[in-house]
Amino acid sequence: MKLSILAAVAVLSPVAALAHDGMHANDAYARSTNPKVGAVFMQLENHRQVACTLQGVSSDAAERVELHTHVEEGGVMKMTRIEDGIAVAAGQTHALNRGGDHIMMLGLAEPLADGDTLTLSMDFGDCGTEEVQVVVDNQREDAAPADHHHGDHQGH
Numbered sequence: 001m002k003l004s005i006l007a008a009v010a011v012l013s014p015v016a017a018l019a020h021d022g023m024h025a026n027d028a029y030a031r032s033t034n035p036k037v038g039a040v041f042m043q044l045e046n047h048r049q050v051a052c053t054l055q056g057v058s059s060d061a062a063e064r065v066e067l068h069t070h071v072e073e074g075g076v077m078k079m080t081r082i083e084d085g086i087a088v089a090a091g092q093t094h095a096l097n098r099g100g101d102h103i104m105m106l107g108l109a110e111p112l113a114d115g116d117t118l119t120l121s122m123d124f125g126d127c128g129t130e131e132v133q134v135v136v137d138n139q140r141e142d143a144a145p146a147d148h149h150h151g152d153h154q155g156h
């Protein structure tokens with residue numbers, strides 16, 4: 001009898017360890033300076049052993065949700081659409097922030113008011129789909145200096 005209990009414990013333990021596996025979206029917030037357009041920022045944490053790519057995002061709050069980034073063209077930062085997804089390496093965090101990669105909501109059903117909560121369905125392909133709650137904070141200041149475009153190099 002004792003042997004079978006030990007065997008059951010040994011089988012259960014790895015399952016518990018897997019419970020926190022997957023993609024996490026931390027500190028997600030949305031901001032809008034236009035009644036029809038908003039942007040979403042967050043920290044994408046990959047707790048998996050493999051790279052995961054954000055393929056696309058959908059939400060009832062907007063007609064279209066696109067993945068965007070900024071590129072410099074002749075000294076001017078321009079927003080462009082990302083076609084091949086946003087990859088997050090195994091065990092790494094990728095920031096979606098102003099001046100860098102971000103999620104763009106086009107054709108908002110309603111203007112974004114401070115304190116509103118949006119639900120985004122984030123498609124990570126083989127890594128699964130995550131429902132993420134995003135709080136609207138139109139007043140929030142960007143942590144990164146506006147004149148620097150290397151968002152990953154924020155020192156403080």
Ligand SMILES: [Cu+2]
Pocket residue numbers: 039068069079102103104
């Ligand atoms: Cu954009």
